[in-house]
Amino acid sequence: MTKQRVELNVNGEIHEIQVEPRKLLAYALRDECGLTGTHVGCDSSSCGCCVVVLDGETPVKSCTMFAVQAEGHDITTVEGLAQGGQLHPLQQGFWDQHGLQCGYCTPGMLMTSYAMLKEYPEPTEEDVRKFLSGNLCRCTGYNNIVKAVLQAAKALGAEKSEPETTAADD
Amino acid sequence: MSITPDPQKHALGVSMKRKEDPRFLQGKGRYVDDINLPGQLYMAIVHSPYPHAKINSIDKEPALAVPGVKAVITGEDLVAAGLGWLPTFHGFDKQMVLAVGKALFQYQEVAAVFATSREAAMDGAELVEIDYEPLDPVVSPHEAAKDEVVIRSDREKSTNHIYHWDVGHKDETQRALEAAEKVVKQRIVFQRCHPAPLEPCGCVAEFDTMGRLHFYVTSQAPHVYRTALALVTGIPEDKIHVVSPDIGGGFGNKVPVYPGYVCAVVGSLLLKKPVKWIETRTENLTTTGFARDYHMDVEIGAKADGTVTALRVKTVADHGAFDAAADPTKYPAGMFGIVTGSYQFPVAYAELDAYFTNKAPGGVAYRCSFRVTEASYAIERAMDILADELDMDPVELRKKNFVRKDQFPYQSALGFTYDSGDYHSTLDKALERIGYDDLLREQAEKRARGELMGIGFSTFTEVVGAGPSKHFDILGIKMFDSAEIRIHPTGSGVVRAGTKSQGQGHETTWAQIVAEELGLDPQNIMVEEGDTDTAPYGLGTYASRSTPVAGAAISLAARRIREKARKIAAHLLEASPEDVEWTDYKFQIKGVPTRSVTMKDVAFAAYTNPGDNEPGLEASYYYDPPNMTFPHGTYVAVVDVDRHTGETKVRRFLAVDDCGTVINPMVVEGQIHGGLTEGYAIAFMQEITYDESGNNLNPNFIDYLVPTSLEAPKWETDNTVTPSPHHPIGAKGVGESPNVGSPAAFVNAVMDALSPLGVRHVDMPLTREKVWRAIQEAEARRAISAD
Numbered sequence: 001m002t003k004q005r006v007e008l009n010v011n012g013e014i015h016e017i018q019v020e021p022r023k024l025l026a027y028a029l030r031d032e033c034g035l036t037g038t039h040v041g042c043d044s045s046s047c048g049c050c051v052v053v054l055d056g057e058t059p060v061k062s063c064t065m066f067a068v069q070a071e072g073h074d075i076t077t078v079e080g081l082a083q084g085g086q087l088h089p090l091q092q093g094f095w096d097q098h099g100l101q102c103g104y105c106t107p108g109m110l111m112t113s114y115a116m117l118k119e120y121p122e123p124t125e126e127d128v129r130k131f132l133s134g135n136l137c138r139c140t141g142y143n144n145i146v147k148a149v150l151q152a153a154k155a156l157g158a159e160k161s162e163p164e165t166t167a168a169d170d
Numbered sequence: 171m172s173i174t175p176d177p178q179k180h181a182l183g184v185s186m187k188r189k190e191d192p193r194f195l196q197g198k199g200r201y202v203d204d205i206n207l208p209g210q211l212y213m214a215i216v217h218s219p220y221p222h223a224k225i226n227s228i229d230k231e232p233a234l235a236v237p238g239v240k241a242v243i244t245g246e247d248l249v250a251a252g253l254g255w256l257p258t259f260h261g262f263d264k265q266m267v268l269a270v271g272k273a274l275f276q277y278q279e280v281a282a283v284f285a286t287s288r289e290a291a292m293d294g295a296e297l298v299e300i301d302y303e304p305l306d307p308v309v310s311p312h313e314a315a316k317d318e319v320v321i322r323s324d325r326e327k328s329t330n331h332i333y334h335w336d337v338g339h340k341d342e343t344q345r346a347l348e349a350a351e352k353v354v355k356q357r358i359v360f361q362r363c364h365p366a367p368l369e370p371c372g373c374v375a376e377f378d379t380m381g382r383l384h385f386y387v388t389s390q391a392p393h394v395y396r397t398a399l400a401l402v403t404g405i406p407e408d409k410i411h412v413v414s415p416d417i418g419g420g421f422g423n424k425v426p427v428y429p430g431y432v433c434a435v436v437g438s439l440l441l442k443k444p445v446k447w448i449e450t451r452t453e454n455l456t457t458t459g460f461a462r463d464y465h466m467d468v469e470i471g472a473k474a475d476g477t478v479t480a481l482r483v484k485t486v487a488d489h490g491a492f493d494a495a496a497d498p499t500k501y502p503a504g505m506f507g508i509v510t511g512s513y514q515f516p517v518a519y520a521e522l523d524a525y526f527t528n529k530a531p532g533g534v535a536y537r538c539s540f541r542v543t544e545a546s547y548a549i550e551r552a553m554d555i556l557a558d559e560l561d562m563d564p565v566e567l568r569k570k571n572f573v574r575k576d577q578f579p580y581q582s583a584l585g586f587t588y589d590s591g592d593y594h595s596t597l598d599k600a601l602e603r604i605g606y607d608d609l610l611r612e613q614a615e616k617r618a619r620g621e622l623m624g625i626g627f628s629t630f631t632e633v634v635g636a637g638p639s640k641h642f643d644i645l646g647i648k649m650f651d652s653a654e655i656r657i658h659p660t661g662s663g664v665v666r667a668g669t670k671s672q673g674q675g676h677e678t679t680w681a682q683i684v685a686e687e688l689g690l691d692p693q694n695i696m697v698e699e700g701d702t703d704t705a706p707y708g709l710g711t712y713a714s715r716s717t718p719v720a721g722a723a724i725s726l727a728a729r730r731i732r733e734k735a736r737k738i739a740a741h742l743l744e745a746s747p748e749d750v751e752w753t754d755y756k757f758q759i760k761g762v763p764t765r766s767v768t769m770k771d772v773a774f775a776a777y778t779n780p781g782d783n784e785p786g787l788e789a790s791y792y793y794d795p796p797n798m799t800f801p802h803g804t805y806v807a808v809v810d811v812d813r814h815t816g817e818t819k820v821r822r823f824l825a826v827d828d829c830g831t832v833i834n835p836m837v838v839e840g841q842i843h844g845g846l847t848e849g850y851a852i853a854f855m856q857e858i859t860y861d862e863s864g865n866n867l868n869p870n871f872i873d874y875l876v877p878t879s880l881e882a883p884k885w886e887t888d889n890t891v892t893p894s895p896h897h898p899i900g901a902k903g904v905g906e907s908p909n910v911g912s913p914a915a916f917v918n919a920v921m922d923a924l925s926p927l928g929v930r931h932v933d934m935p936l937t938r939e940k941v942w943r944a945i946q947e948a949e950a951r952r953a954i955s956a957d
């Protein structure tokens with residue numbers, strides 16, 4: 001099959017890649033952009049290991065989308081979460097609460113949670129369980145993942161409610 | 171929840187945050203599919219659509235015509251190269267790498283296609299033309315036993331029977347059962363299920379210019395792989411470098427060597443290019459090691475007061491088309507002898523017959539130490555059935571028959587020496603925490619209203635930490651484990667072990683053990699595993715053996731370092747080594763706390779000022795355990811069953827575990843949460859089923875169910891601590907207890923809920939439909955008897 005040129009905007013960086021039109025976004029990210037944090041765990045859109053966020057708010061299973069369809073969207077992957085050497089509150093939450101074991105499901109869990117918190121900044125435990133129900137984890141039993149997301153929601157809420165520091169404060 | 175340990179104080183028993191997590195959290199883990207080598211080819215496998223079929227011909231040409239496809243290999247090619255068959259781990263059988271002559275199960279590997287991209291390899295695999303002639307399949311082990319169709323023509327004996335195994339006293343047990351005042355008998359099936367780690371299996375194989383094989387693979391036992399590869403391929407072992415990188419869960423599925431691995435190595439040799447093979451989820455569920463599939467007839471003899479007098483278990487095991495069970499050589503039925511559980515059976519007998527069927531091969535332990543889960547489930551279910559028939563509280567029955575604390579070490583009727591335990595205390599703690607009396611009251615009220623509420627117990631004993639090498643080996647290799655520690659001049663260090671974490675957190679817990687033994691900062695003890703070039707030879711991580719075996723090796727290697735360090739400390743303190751003692755995480759002159767040096771001081775001196783001592787500070791230890799360890803626990807499930815829909819709600823689940831000394835409570839709790847969720851899955855959702863024609867009905871995550879965050883119950887955990895008397899730090903291992911112990915608690919709870927209807931036993935998984943049918947049938951029976 002002939003390849004075509006695709007421009008992917010991932011974590012604020014443009015990747016110019018040549019892929020067959022049937023190349024799945026998950027594999028384009030992994031094999032062409034070198035971003036191997038996005039994982040593949042099934043062939044039936046069931047596991048959620050491959051979730052990335054489109055345009056800052058929509059979680060998608062990147063195994064259900066062709067790379068060519070992702071052109072023109074801002075894609076956020078797990079590699080784009082930490083900023084300036086600082087873990088994102090979600091990453092911190094998962095670390096503090098032992099929300100991961102083998103780590104294979106973790107990028108997908110983080111990205112689904114990231115999108116959820118954009119839409120629902122103050123989720124209840126039930127909300128979190130509902131939102132994460134498309135992401136499988138074989139290791140943790142979810143209890144600690146739920147705690148991790150709730151911790152992150154709290155931390156993000158606190159960040160927002162802090163008064164903005166101004167130069168005069170220095 | 172997690173904290174940072176103070177290096178000058180205990181590092182053991184501390185919920186230290188995991189050192190491996192920052193890399194996983196940032197997508198920087200290095201799993202096998204993240205490894206890409208220059209010029210790499212991709213491999214795809216062609217699978218048999220038939221469970222049993224003669225292969226008349228294979229035409230590679232259409233596949234070879236696909237752009238990018240470089241080669242296709244078949245079973246005939248492998249046989250010609252002397253690589254047609256793989257030895258299975260416990261040595262009773264061998265497995266075809268690619269089908270030769272006949273395909274023996276649906277999805278069996280028939281050909282391998284190598285191409286320049288994943289997609290081209292898959293295109294090629296679709297086009298390999300194979301002419302099959304379907305044969306009658308043998309799907310049930312009970313049918314297999316009749317030998318009407320014998321499926322393996324390559325074996326000398328013309329039978330589907332693989333082996334007979336037994337343990338205990340047959341005649342005495344028979345006599346005791348005949349004399350018993352009460353005998354209960356039940357067929358209990360532990361269904362075929364699959365460990366299904368989230369990362370599928372896979373590998374990247376490369377021969378370098380020196381002809382050395384570098385093999386990156388999802389293996390729970392990289393050293394055993396190296397030896398197995400040397401044995402299968404004839405490549406000298408020094409020319410094989412196996413690396414298990416980060417592994418996305420294993421649960422026993424990543425113990426065996428699979429045909430795809432051999433094909434990738436062959437392809438890489440043939441094409442002189444690195445070859446990557448990553449299986450699909452379907453391949454994972456349909457071809458790699460399944461678990462269980464034990465059909466057990468359990469009989470307990472007892473006195474009228476509930477004192478048990480005899481146990482007999484007769485098992486039929488379905489091993490699929492090859493005997494690829496990953497059991498130690500001398501234990502074809504693994505540790506099934508633990509089937510007497512936590513109870514004082516004066517006499518017992520267990521026997522098992524294993525059969526070939528036209529189903530995927532396996533018999534791996536799914537988060538379980540070689541058939542302990544099957545055994546534990548059988549006895550815990552049967553004890554409840556006995557309690558029910560004697561009209562006794564299942565808790566009372568258990569208490570009456572428990573091995574008592576003062577009886578340890580306890581010699582079981584089937585030959586194990588239980589090292590330690592305190593069953594009564596663990597059970598009492600659970601009863602108090604769950605509020606048993608209140609639950610019983612609530613249940614009585616609900617029953618009066620016709621509602622179905624159940625309380626289920628499992629008071630299991632495990633046997634883990636294989637093993638004493640006089641009893642345990644895999645492919646002849648003794649089941650020891652190993653550790654090597656180097657302390658650097660500035661007081662940090664590295665520990666290498668023969669184990670391989672798949673999420674268990676060894677990078678943290680092994681550092682904690684070293685830190686505890688040496689008074690160093692666990693943050694600065696690096697842990698390395700999984701690379702056979704650097705790690706000492708070990709048997710790997712499965713069967714909950716890492717902490718009991720490698721954990722002990724690490725502790726003892728560290729103590730060797732401490733012994734040497736004492737001499738250097740004596741030199742620094744200008745004293746004789748006999749006058750120097752290790753207290754409070756430092757060396758001091760006996761009775762003179764003011765004259766002391768730390769391990770950090772000693773480490774520096776080991777390289778700068780060792781005195782008359784040999785410079786350097788490192789040690790290794792190969793640990794051969796004197797006995798296994800016997801973790802135990804009490805699990806309690808509280809369920810409500812909807813009479814009209816058959817739906818079960820797990821309202822509460824409490825796990826009180828005793829795994830001896832705890833290294834990192836947070837990690838232990840995490841292991842228990844994960845194992846309980848797998849136990850829940852097995853009890854309620856998971857089964858690999860085949861239809862009558864031998865078609866696998868659960869080849870993906872749509873049909874093979876993994877609990878999501880919505881189904882997974884909230885777990886309550888607690889523990890008691892009965893240290894192992896023979897382990898250097900008293901640890902016993904815990905990863906598998908929750909999977910071993912929980913299925914019986916769930917099922918006992920549901921059966922307790924259904925007991926007012928007269929339902930005695932339903933086999934797992936207890937899906938809504940099955941429970942609903944059981945209720946319907948029970949009600950129909952009652953209606954008939956009321957007429």
Ligand code: FES
Binds near residue numbers: 062063
């Ligand atoms: S890989 Fe499983 S949902 Fe995408």
Ligand code: FES
Binds near residue numbers: 105106137138
């Ligand atoms: S941490 Fe292993 S699958 Fe979730």
